[in-house]
Amino acid sequence: MLYSRCVFSTDLVSVLEDFNRARGLNRQPLRHQLAAHNVHTAKKQRSSMSKGRPDNEQPETESEWRRELSGEEYRVLRESGTEPAGTSDLLHVDEDGVFECAGCGTDLFHTDQKYVSGTGWPSFWDAIADEAVITQREGLLDRRIEVTCSGCRGHLGHVFNDGPDPTGQRYCINGVALSFTAVDAERESQE
Ligand SMILES: [Zn+2]
Numbered sequence: 706m707l708y709s710r711c712v713f714s715t716d717l718v719s720v721l722e723d724f725n726r727a728r729g730l731n732r733q734p735l736r737h738q739l740a741a742h743n744v745h746t747a748k749k750q751r752s753s754m755s756k757g758r759p760d761n762e763q764p765e766t767e768s769e770w771r772r773e774l775s776g777e778e779y780r781v782l783r784e785s786g787t788e789p790a791g792t793s794d795l796l797h798v799d800e801d802g803v804f805e806c807a808g809c810g811t812d813l814f815h816t817d818q819k820y821v822s823g824t825g826w827p828s829f830w831d832a833i834a835d836e837a838v839i840t841q842r843e844g845l846l847d848r849r850i851e852v853t854c855s856g857c858r859g860h861l862g863h864v865f866n867d868g869p870d871p872t873g874q875r876y877c878i879n880g881v882a883l884s885f886t887a888v889d890a891e892r893e894s895q896e
Pocket of ligand 1: 809856
């Protein structure tokens with residue numbers, strides 16, 4: 706996996722360490738822990754199935770994508786839809802791990818880059834690597850910048866310039882377009 710972009714200044718590392726210590730002391734409500742666990746277990750199977758799938762094994766037609774994805778995944782990933790705010794279980798996930806594309810398994814974001822934006826959609830201040838996502842203006846009249854997966858060109862969400870340090874960016878991503886794999890689970894599956 707690509708962690709090489711996560712280069713932090715010493716100050717930022719100490720801030721993050723303080724934050725993580727504080728987070729450890731103030732454990733999340735059990736409801737959130739269970740939600741994270743359920744997401745983790747439910748998504749793990751599918752992501753291990755699709756992860757790293759070569760381009761030539763991806764669906765080629767929209768009817769194949771329809772069979773591959775759930776109705777909501779198809780609406781977001783293939784039709785640029787938006788999930789209702791506050792509905793994604795991934796909003797509550799903060800354990801160490803990687804958020805992958807629900808369509809093709811490409812690694813897109815890391816928990817280290819996730820933050821609580823209060824918007825109701827999973828939010829990140831950066832992608833896991835420059836090449837993981839493609840950003841482009843959505844249309845001539847729409848000033849929003851669309852974020853798509855570089856692996857399957859699936860629609861993920863948008864990026865705005867009102868995010869936190871160190872990038873100032875807010876990747877506002879539909880949770881339904883993502884799968885989450887905890888780092889521990891990934892180690893287990895490799896053993
Ligand atoms: Zn993808």
